Amino acid sequence: xxxxxxxxxxxxxxxxxxxxxxxxxxxxxxxxxxxxxxxxxxxxxxxxxxxxxxxxxxxxxxxxxxxxxxxxxxxxxxxxxxxxxxxxxxxxxxxxxxxxxxxxxxxxxxxxxxxxxxxxxxxxxxxxxxxxxxxxxxxxxxxxxxxxxxxxxxxxxxxxxxxxxxxxxxxxxxxxxxxxxxxxxxxxxxxxxxxxxxxxxxxxxxxxxxxxxxxxxxxxxxxxxxxxxxxxxxxxxxxxxxxxxxxxxxxxxx
Numbered sequence: 684x685x686x687x688x689x690x691x692x693x694x695x696x697x698x699x700x701x702x703x704x705x706x707x708x709x710x711x712x713x714x715x716x717x718x719x720x721x722x723x724x725x726x727x728x729x730x731x732x733x734x735x736x737x738x739x740x741x742x743x744x745x746x747x748x749x750x751x752x753x754x755x756x757x758x759x760x761x762x763x764x765x766x767x768x769x770x771x772x773x774x775x776x777x778x779x780x781x782x783x784x785x786x787x788x789x790x791x792x793x794x795x796x797x798x799x800x801x802x803x804x805x806x807x808x809x810x811x812x813x814x815x816x817x818x819x820x821x822x823x824x825x826x827x828x829x830x831x832x833x834x835x836x837x838x839x840x841x842x843x844x845x846x847x848x849x850x851x852x853x854x855x856x857x858x859x860x861x862x863x864x865x866x867x868x869x870x871x872x873x874x875x876x877x878x879x880x881x882x883x884x885x886x887x888x889x890x891x892x893x894x895x896x897x898x899x900x901x902x903x904x905x906x907x908x909x910x911x912x913x914x915x916x917x918x919x920x921x922x923x924x925x926x927x928x929x930x931x932x933x934x935x936x937x
Contacts, residue, residue, distance in 0.1 A: 708880035717886030717910030762836030794826030801835030837896030
């Protein structure tokens with residue numbers, strides 16, 4: 684029987700989890716990690732691990748929408764991932780195109796907004812065009828907002844925000860006195876969205892890896908040794924259950 688860590692306690696997959704539907708996180712962010720190692724364990728090419736990871740995305744997006752989660756941000760391709768072999772990067776871009784084409788109708792039918800964060804202008808043109816088209820066709824949906832973080836890096840995002848603020852100050856659109864937490868948030872890719880309540884990272888690694896650095900100031904973290912292709916809705920439930928049983932004080936005292 685498989686097991687994993689939730690909080691500081693090891694629990695088994697057979698444990699029944701009862702979620703409080705009145706205390707759901709509004710924004711869940713996931714670092715989708717472990718595709719390559721999943722493939723290596725099975726003597727498969729890394730591309731097969733990424734393909735299996737897409738199947739996990741399908742299940743988790745569907746479940747988040749069913750549970751009434753407002754936002755789901757998926758770390759799909761970082762600014763550092765360009766360092767990977769060209770063949771692997773090419774396979775990832777091909778998978779992105781296949782995912783958007785194959786899943787669009789289902790996602791749109793289920794009222795999902797297909798959004799993106801990151802500098803998508805550096806992606807292949809077909810990827811950029813499909814991402815923009817998918818957003819334009821779903822932006823008025825009222826269900827889950829799915830953010831695909833592509834060519835995204837937290838430091839790059841903050842640098843971009845500071846440059847845009849500086850330009851607006853030079854153009855007298857912004858003053859020094861206007862700058863506060865909300866102002867900076869408004870210049871980020873996630874402008875208008877709530878910060879993630881919980882960040883989930885499967886595969887055993889326990890670091891942010893340049894993901895949502897500003898937004899994660901008070902996020903809860905949930906780690907698991909399960910690699911992303913094996914991540915199921917049951918694991919999502921356990922992460923949410925753990926979140927619901929934490930005491931979030933935001934620096935204050937209850």
